Amino acid sequence: MNFTVDGKRIALVLGVVIANIVLDQVTKSMAREQLMGAGQISYLGDFFRLSFVENRGAFLSLGADMSEQLRYWGLKVLPVLLLIGLLGYTLFSPNLTKLQILAFAFILGGGISNVYDRLLYNQVVDFMNMGFPNLRTGIFNFADVSIMVGLGLMLPELFRRPSEK
Secondary structure, three states: OOOOOOHHHHHHHHHHHHHHHHHHHHHHHHHHHHOOOOOOEEEOOOOEEEEEEEEOOOHHHOOOOOOHHHHHHHHHHHHHHHHHHHHHHHHHOOOOOHHHHHHHHHHHHHHHHHHHHHHHHOOEEEEEEEEEOOEEOOOEOHHHHHHHHHHHHHHHHHOOOHHHO
16 A cells, blocks of 8 residues: 655645644634624625524534434534545545546635634534525525535536546
8 A cells, every 4th residue: 555645745745734723713703703793794685684583403413403412423523534534545545536626625625614613612603694585595604604515515526537547
């Protein structure tokens, strides 16, 4: 098994991860300072909304009602282990394309930032919402956007023919 990694890959992964963590943490801090208790603020004809929410669960508050022990293992320990595994895979797998490395770096940045909040605050701050009157997203943060960008970058790989891989 080959565990070598080049400096360019490390720089790319760390750069994207750190940029995503910083953006997410700065915007969450701003949300705490400016949105807590402010109610809902709408923009672009109510397409985009800002409102402060403390989410004790995961995506769309899934798991918020679990026992403390289940939330500890399911929302703290398991994600940390998965992120460590993904980081190792991203840095050391010789079979990844540059697009896959970039995609995993976005997922890592968002994942690490949200897990950091769960470990430090026992919750995650969400504050953005988009949509139309009868069709809206859940409330999310920039870490969630990072994860979705990473997943979006992975999509082309799913549709490539085996001969192109």
